[in-house]
Amino acid sequence: xxxxxxxxxxxxxxxxxxxxxxxxxxxxxxxxxxxxxxxxxxxxxxxxxxxxxxxxxxxxxxxxxxxxxxxxxxxxxxxxxxxxxxxxxxxxxxxxxxxxxxxxxxxxxxxxxxxxxxxxxxxxxxxxxxxxxxxxxxxxxxxxxxxxxxxxxxxxxxxxxxxxxxxxxxxxxxxxxxxxxxxxxxxxxxxxxxxxxxxxxxxxxxxxxxxxxxxxxxxxxxxxxxxxxxxxxxxxxxxxxxxxxxxxxxxxxxxxxxxxxxxxxx
Amino acid sequence: xxxxxxxxxxxxxxxxxxxxxxxxxxxxxxxxxxxxxxxxxxxxxxxxxxxxxxxxxxxxxxxxxxxxxxxxxxxxxxxxxxxxxxxxxxxxxxxxxxxxxxxxxxxxxxxxxxxxxxxxxxxxxxxxxxxxxxxxxxxxxxxxxxxxxxxxxxxxxxxxxxxxxxxxxxxxxxxxxxxxxxxxxxxxxxxxxxxxxxxxxxxxxxxxxxxxxxxxxxxxxxxxxxxxxxxxxxxxxxxxxxxxxxxxxxxxxxxxxxxxxxxxxx
DNA sequence: ACGTTTTTTGACGATTCGTCAAGTTGACGT
DNA sequence: ACGTCAACTTGACGAATCGTCAAAAAACGT
Numbered sequence: 001x002x003x004x005x006x007x008x009x010x011x012x013x014x015x016x017x018x019x020x021x022x023x024x025x026x027x028x029x030x031x032x033x034x035x036x037x038x039x040x041x042x043x044x045x046x047x048x049x050x051x052x053x054x055x056x057x058x059x060x061x062x063x064x065x066x067x068x069x070x071x072x073x074x075x076x077x078x079x080x081x082x083x084x085x086x087x088x089x090x091x092x093x094x095x096x097x098x099x100x101x102x103x104x105x106x107x108x109x110x111x112x113x114x115x116x117x118x119x120x121x122x123x124x125x126x127x128x129x130x131x132x133x134x135x136x137x138x139x140x141x142x143x144x145x146x147x148x149x150x151x152x153x154x155x156x157x158x159x160x161x162x163x164x165x166x167x168x169x170x171x172x173x174x175x176x177x178x179x180x181x182x183x184x185x186x187x188x189x190x191x192x193x194x195x196x197x198x199x200x201x202x203x204x205x206x207x208x209x210x211x212x213x214x215x216x217x218x219x220x221x222x223x224x225x226x227x228x229x230x231x232x233x234x235x236x237x238x239x240x241x242x243x244x245x246x247x248x249x250x251x252x253x254x255x256x257x258x259x260x261x262x263x264x265x266x
Numbered sequence: 267x268x269x270x271x272x273x274x275x276x277x278x279x280x281x282x283x284x285x286x287x288x289x290x291x292x293x294x295x296x297x298x299x300x301x302x303x304x305x306x307x308x309x310x311x312x313x314x315x316x317x318x319x320x321x322x323x324x325x326x327x328x329x330x331x332x333x334x335x336x337x338x339x340x341x342x343x344x345x346x347x348x349x350x351x352x353x354x355x356x357x358x359x360x361x362x363x364x365x366x367x368x369x370x371x372x373x374x375x376x377x378x379x380x381x382x383x384x385x386x387x388x389x390x391x392x393x394x395x396x397x398x399x400x401x402x403x404x405x406x407x408x409x410x411x412x413x414x415x416x417x418x419x420x421x422x423x424x425x426x427x428x429x430x431x432x433x434x435x436x437x438x439x440x441x442x443x444x445x446x447x448x449x450x451x452x453x454x455x456x457x458x459x460x461x462x463x464x465x466x467x468x469x470x471x472x473x474x475x476x477x478x479x480x481x482x483x484x485x486x487x488x489x490x491x492x493x494x495x496x497x498x499x500x501x502x503x504x505x506x507x508x509x510x511x512x513x514x515x516x517x518x519x520x521x522x523x524x525x526x527x528x529x530x531x532x
Numbered sequence: 533a534c535g536t537t538t539t540t541t542g543a544c545g546a547t548t549c550g551t552c553a554a555g556t557t558g559a560c561g562t
Numbered sequence: 563a564c565g566t567c568a569a570c571t572t573g574a575c576g577a578a579t580c581g582t583c584a585a586a587a588a589a590c591g592t
Contacts, residue, residue, distance in 0.1 A: 047398075050548065050549090053548095061571060132394075187454055190460065194460070213446065329541055329583085332582085333539075537590075540586080546579105546580080558568100
């Protein structure tokens, strides 16, 4: 009957950053717990992640775990946040790609796809965290943190768009159109990745086609924006590969290793 | 420990369509159950939907309910299917809109947005059903039916695209590009709607701006496809309104009534 | 009317969730 | 060094939920 069983987690952690050694230890432990939770999901499937299982897999007691996450859903939300933080790091790297601004935005999309591929489990946590069942039962703090991360991501995209406008690559009617364009970019990327993740079993989209599809979709959208150089004037396939080799060589190597020895893809 | 507790539901329902009066009755009952499940979600929230609650809210016993849905997740999958069927009906209507083909495709997107607005609960079921936790525990039959519906939807989009090509509104390099364009359309619509549903609480996107954003995103994408007439040559804002008044007047009326007396919006 | 097949029932065992009173820890003042 | 106390941890516990199954009921065929 209770809507949100416990508003905040019990662990004292004032408002800003970590203060004492102790709170650092608590924060570290939280990361440990998230890693363990992720491992359980990868090993036994998504629905096998249970609070009881997490408790017995870690070296702490139930109460302690519940001091970190006030419900199973809150745990999912925490995993989503972890995922978004990683994504943010990739985005920051992508935003400094050497090239014109449209290529930089493309690098952002590359990073997103990369993240979906290298950390499928975490990526799916983001999808799961959009679900009302999860949102209803997550703590207010974590939901807040989630929207803050959202805004950070948005800021990166917005900034690239603004630079493109300043550089004359892109023309917009009014300043607030930047937000609309950011949203459109976000939507095409989210939509493509989400649908591809969902359908990867049913095989509508082949694994290797997925990257092509994303590049294709993004190119259409940016052409629609009139973002120069248009795809007919520039080889973005080549840009895509350059992004991979210049920015994310290590991550791509990890993927091909995964394919060779598929451990967790049952 | 069991991966998929029960492969098929126990109710005898061969392969094709309904045969006897009896099986018709069973199918009807299933629809009743879905309606009740939906009501529970609307009244008490998403996470309040419980098998026990569904059982006590309907006039049947637990065993009977479990003969229809072999798990809670399977129930979600069934709700998703119901949602997609409704969507399909709207799409069929949309695909006959009086206008050029780009307007027809726009009508499809309109229908999607409309569905997300008129039946938010069911729409969110689709989102939930994409979640691995749900997919892992749904019955094979239902997952199958889901992909079939997916294909039907795809077929409608594909058909419009092909007609557009035939009419000279759209030029494509090779025939299989039609699939890529269909996927792109689907992705932008899914992405936009999903993000807007998720953020509607946090207020990044205002309720009334949502429609504008979708129209905007779709227009960008179609312009990128080079689908004539381009948005600078045609007033699609006007088309959008025409679609509303000529095709979905009844549904729009229902929405404005909802706004006046918001019953189920918690 | 009677045997067979299909469906329904609801009590039951197994899981999972989330709580809380009692116990432990360690930071801090003296 | 020691006592104190707030903060943290523990794990047994009750409640809620899940999904099953043997027995009862209903439907069906002859």
